[in-house]
Amino acid sequence: MKLKSNIPSVKNFFGIILVLFISVLVSDKVKDQSEVLYLSLWLGISFGIVLQRSRFCFYCLSRDFIEKSNAEGLLGIITSLVVGTLGYHIVFGAFLTEPIFPHLPPNAHISPVSFVLLLGSFSFGFGMAIAGSCISAQLYRLGEGLVSSLFAFVGIIIGFILAFRIWNYFYLNIIYDAPVVWFPHHFGYMGSVVVQLTLMSVFAILLFKFHKKQKKEEISFWWKIKWPTYVGGILVGIIGMVAFFRITPLGVTAEIGSISRNTAEYFNIMPLRLEGFDTLRGCITVVKNVFWTNNGLFIFGLVLGSFAAAVFSEDFKIQIPNVHEVKNSFIGGLFMGFGSMIALGCTVGNLLSGIMAASLSGWIFLIFCALGLYLGWIIKNKIRVN
Incomplete structure (x- = not known):
């Protein structure tokens, strides 16, 4: 494939210019608070660009493997986990010299x-299959002009509120005595790295075994070319490491959960307290009245970054959903919101950040999220055929 050396049109740079302008406004707004807030915005922008250009959507990449035996996307996710695992274990030493039980590194999921x-993991996987993408992908596709994402987020917020209503029962009867398993407690830092990389290698070998070579996409303009998923994986791993070291682990549901809590408070349907919630780790929500938070700016930046990348690559297009798409987005959002709340995170905050942190919970999320995804894919396809 020979690429044309044309220079993109001036209109292709509109998104980039707009993002730079907005970043200046945000910088002025938060200059008296913390430089970490501004860094959160730019990490979000970077994350959005990477997700959009590499099509780093957990459901879409899984669907490619199920339907086409194309394992490239899932291998890209494993690449991000390898990079993130190595980066996290380097950072662990700065926070915790010796991984002695019961001490845990600050903020790790x-x-x-x-x-x-x-x-929660199963519910989330099922929901993202019905909705067509996970929460992080709904955000970056919103930046591409996908209007149905808005209906997904309505469902996600309601799903969160439903989960709030039954949280106390789950916590007092099940979660309270549940074990917290961090691999370095059992194997040390080096042993933890070996265990993690061994598990990832097993998954990678299985994916290679079933992978079928795909036909190359014919695109002549360089700015329209999709980034290889392994490149996206490397960059996601690096962004995850930087976020963990400077701010907090990657996650996109803390802000959404906070909006859900505020909404529930407004309608007087929020429990008086969420037992034990603030003592746990993950994408924890809080009741707040300000937008300028680390996770709020990260999500805002994610949408901005995706928008800039989509406009530059000519992927941006306002897509009005039909009734069927609205229904799927909303129902899928309900399951994702419910699942991510009780699981304390989604595919970013739980799967990526959890596995990178060498947490057993991250691996459990991966397995049961995949099972829910597969069931959702089967049901969705049967409904479509009938």
Whole structure:
């Protein structure tokens, strides 16, 4: 494939210019607060660009493997986990010289392992299959002009509120005594790296075994070419490491959960308290009245970055959904919101950040999320055929 050396049109740079302008406005707004807030914005922008250009959507990449035996996308996810695991273990030493039980590195997404985690993971995977993409992909596709993402987020917020209503029962009866398993406690830092890389290697070998070579996409303009997923994986791993070291682990549901809590408070349907919630690790939500938070700016930046990348690559297009797409987005959002709340994170905050942190909860999320995804894919395809 020979690429044309044309220079993109001036209109292709509109998104980049707009993002730079908005970043200046945000910088002025947060200059008296913390430079970490501004860094959160730019990490979000970078994350959005990477997700959009490499099509780093957990459901889409999984669907490619199920339907086409194309393992390239899932191997890209494993690449991000390898890079993130190595980076996290370097950072662990700065926070915690010796991984002695029960001490854990600050903010790392290391959650209790219980039936609730299994249920939440399965629900999330099922929901993203019905909705067509996970929460992070809904955000970057919103930046591409996908209007149905808005209906997914309505469902996600309602799903969060439903989960809030039954959280106390889950916590007091199941989560309270559930074990928190961090590999370095059992194997040390070096042993933890070996265990992690061994598990990833096993998954990679299985994916290679079933992979079928795909036909190359014919695109002549360099700015329209999709980035290889392994490149996206490397960059996601690096962004994850930087976020963990400077701010907090990657995640996109803390801000959404906070909006859900505020909404529930407004309608007087929020429990008086969420038992034990603030003592756990993951994408924890809080009741707040400000937008300028680390996770809020990260999500805002993600959409901005995706928008800039989509406009530059000519992928941006306002896509109005039909009734069927609205229904799927909303229902899928319900399951994703419910699942990510009780599992304390989604595919970014739990799968990526959890596995990178050498947490058993991250691996459990991966397995049961995949099972839920597969069931959702089967049901969705049967409905489509009938």
